[in-house]
Amino acid sequence: MKKIHFIVNPISGNGRQLNELNKILLNKSFPHEDFDIHLSFTRKRGDTAQFVKEAIIDKADIIVACGGDGTISEVASHLVNTEITLGIIPRGSGNGLATHLKIPKDINSALQIIKNGQHTSIDVGRAGEHYFFSNCGTGFAAEVIHQYDKIPDRKLPGYIKAGLASLPAISNGKLFDIRIGDLKFSSRHLFISNSNIMGYNMTLTPDASLEDGLFDIVALPYRTLFGFGIFSIMALFRSHHLLKKVEFYNSDSVHLATEEKPFIIQIDGEALEINDNKLEISLLPKALNIIIP
Numbered sequence: 001m002k003k004i005h006f007i008v009n010p011i012s013g014n015g016r017q018l019n020e021l022n023k024i025l026l027n028k029s030f031p032h033e034d035f036d037i038h039l040s041f042t043r044k045r046g047d048t049a050q051f052v053k054e055a056i057i058d059k060a061d062i063i064v065a066c067g068g069d070g071t072i073s074e075v076a077s078h079l080v081n082t083e084i085t086l087g088i089i090p091r092g093s094g095n096g097l098a099t100h101l102k103i104p105k106d107i108n109s110a111l112q113i114i115k116n117g118q119h120t121s122i123d124v125g126r127a128g129e130h131y132f133f134s135n136c137g138t139g140f141a142a143e144v145i146h147q148y149d150k151i152p153d154r155k156l157p158g159y160i161k162a163g164l165a166s167l168p169a170i171s172n173g174k175l176f177d178i179r180i181g182d183l184k185f186s187s188r189h190l191f192i193s194n195s196n197i198m199g200y201n202m203t204l205t206p207d208a209s210l211e212d213g214l215f216d217i218v219a220l221p222y223r224t225l226f227g228f229g230i231f232s233i234m235a236l237f238r239s240h241h242l243l244k245k246v247e248f249y250n251s252d253s254v255h256l257a258t259e260e261k262p263f264i265i266q267i268d269g270e271a272l273e274i275n276d277n278k279l280e281i282s283l284l285p286k287a288l289n290i291i292i293p
Contacts, residue, residue, distance in 0.1 A: 002062065003036040003255065004087070004114070005055035007048060007075055009067030010041050020107055021066060021089070029111045042071075048054070052078040060084060062291065064114060068092020069134065069199065073268040076288055077131040080124050087114040087287040093156070094269060096134040100210065101292050113293050121286040122210040123183020125194045125267075132267040133288070135198060135205075136281065138176055138256065139189030139220070143169035145234075145266040154199065162280055171223045174263050179255040180217065189220035192254055192281060204235060213285045217249040252283040 008021055026037045038058070040051040052075055055063050064073035064087035076086050089110040090098035125132040148162035173188040193205040193216045205216035222228045222245070234240040241248070262276055263279040 001032060001036055002117070003038075003058065003060045004030065004062045004064060005038045005051070005057070005060045006040065006064045006066060006089075007051045007071070008041045009038070009071040009091070010050070025107075025111075029108075030115060035053045035115075048074045049078065056082075056084065060263070062087050062114065062117075064089060066091055069094055069096055069269045072097060073131070073133055073270065076124075076133055076290075079131070080131055080284065080287050083289070085119050085291055087291045088115075096121065096197045096199040096269070097195055099197040099199075099201060100134070100195040101290070103293065114291055117291065118293070119289055119291045122288050122290055123194055123213060124284040124287040125192070125215065125281065126284060127265060127267055127272070127281045128274065128276075130267055130272060132194065134195040134268050135191065135193040136265055136267040137189075137191045138263070138265050139173040139187075140166055140169050141189065141191055141194070142264045142266040142271065143173065145269060146264050146271040149271055154268075167225060170225060170228045174260060176257045178219070179257075180249050180251045180253075183249070187219045187221065189222070190254075190256075191218040191220075193217070194283070203237070203238065204240065206238060211286070213251055213283065214250045215254065215283055217251060217254065219247040219249070221245045221247075252285075254281040255279075256281065 023039055026039060042048050052063060062085045063075060064199050065072040066089040069092055072088055079086050088098050089101055089107060090104050090105050093266050127136050143166040144162045147165040148158055150160045151161050175186055175188055177186055191204050193208045195210055196205050196208040204218050208216035224232060231240055234243060240246055257278040262273045262275045265272050265274060
């Protein structure tokens with residue numbers, strides 16, 4: 001018998017999870033003679049971590065994260081380098097990792113994928129002591145997430161307002177000394193990707209793979225609104241690779257250093273304050289088991 005724990009963030013995305021995902025649906029989808037099903041809804045900060053710990057103690061075979069990228073990342077962080085498999089029901093706004101894996105937002109379709117149980121092992125990023133699964137970044141990308149956390153509007157309108165509030169970071173963001181292997185350079189805006197989708201089906205790294213043992217890295221030299229605007233327009237049409245000033249790298253590690261501390265980075269759409277003036281970002285190959293279509 002396979003033991004599956006579902007951990008649901010009821011306010012992710014459209015906030016309908018309390019009505020859409022329930023024990024009746026799960027019992028219909030997972031026959032009790034083959035599956036032992038547990039369902040938990042988060043209510044406050046810290047619930048997700050507690051529910052994952054309880055599932056691990058209960059020796060769950062699969063732990064399913066139902067929510068946005070933040071919920072998925074939090075659940076997955078506890079499963080790195082374990083035998084437990086992560087399942088995903090994407091219910092957030094961006095759904096970057098789920099989109100890369102081609103996991104649909106439709107609950108019944110996502111449940112069928114979990115029931116089928118096909119899985120693979122994917123690479124995991126680590127920024128200091130924090131894991132990430134889709135991407136992390138400095139500069140404008142990090143400031144947008146930092147500002148987004150202050151705005152009551154969710155989904156795309158909130159990101160647009162956060163982007164406008166983050167425009168000063170294009171020229172005034174912290175300058176980082178960056179080392180990738182033997183290569184050294186400086187940049188304010190760095191995007192480090194493990195997957196090929198950022199969210200909302202947008203991408204800066206369309207060729208990124210979750211299983212190749214390498215990050216896809218984009219360094220942006222722009223310090224003016226005009227230059228950054230041109231890049232953004234080109235990125236919308238997935239033609240930013242044609243810009244000569246934009247630099248692309250592949251590596252399994254990146255070292256960041258800056259003169260001031262603390263500084264802000266974003267990991268999987270969450271702002272993170274680093275109380276240091278340096279940060280090591282590394283890749284752990286095949287470190288997470290995950291259910292795929």
